[in-house]
Amino acid sequence: DTAVSQTPKYLVTQMGNDKSIKCEQNLGHDTMYWYKQDSKKFLKIMFSYNNKELIINETVPNRFSPKSPDKAHLNLHINSLELGDSAVYFCASNRGTSGGEQFFGPGTRLTVL
């Protein structure tokens, strides 16, 4: 059983397009996250939801919009894609906000041409 899954694994698209990445966790966790790993391999938090409520919103362009339909899902929608959006995006989950390890999905490699 996959604990944290993401779709698609690879996404290649043109500049200006709108795309979505989906994330689902079957761990019963309350908190989910989106991280971006850029070309320099730096992993940085973007957003976090706890029980469908946004609790972290880092300095991310407003072209990025997370959506959590329920606490098991956190999707990432990106409008007007730019070359600099090319990166690997990781979803993660955690049982709460009071500490403990986060469990990561396999990542989605986004390439913007």
Place this chain on the structure above:
Amino acid sequence: DQQVKQNSPSLSVQEGRISILNCDYTNSMFDYFLWYKKYPAEGPTFLISISSIKDKNEDGRFTVFLNKSAKHLSLHIVPSQPGDSAVYFCAATDGGATNKLIFGTGTLLAVQP
């Protein structure tokens, strides 16, 4: 402003020997530290953690040491095995309301048979 630093981008060790991966941090509010292991094309996998109230935590071949006064932690792997070859990320959190993880840039460990 990088609050968590891993100054060695890579490390090569012979099988059976000890691997020592280092991590430094600048934020004195960090109170929980984690090590993640990452294979290519996979998400980070939790390895071991340590709370700031401890100076050592051991789990099998993996031991993490924390020196709060020096704001330094290290991961020891003994004995090293070829399957340990991966990128190792150090991460820290201040235990605040969001459990936001701040990651280092990673160290690529190569264990030579």
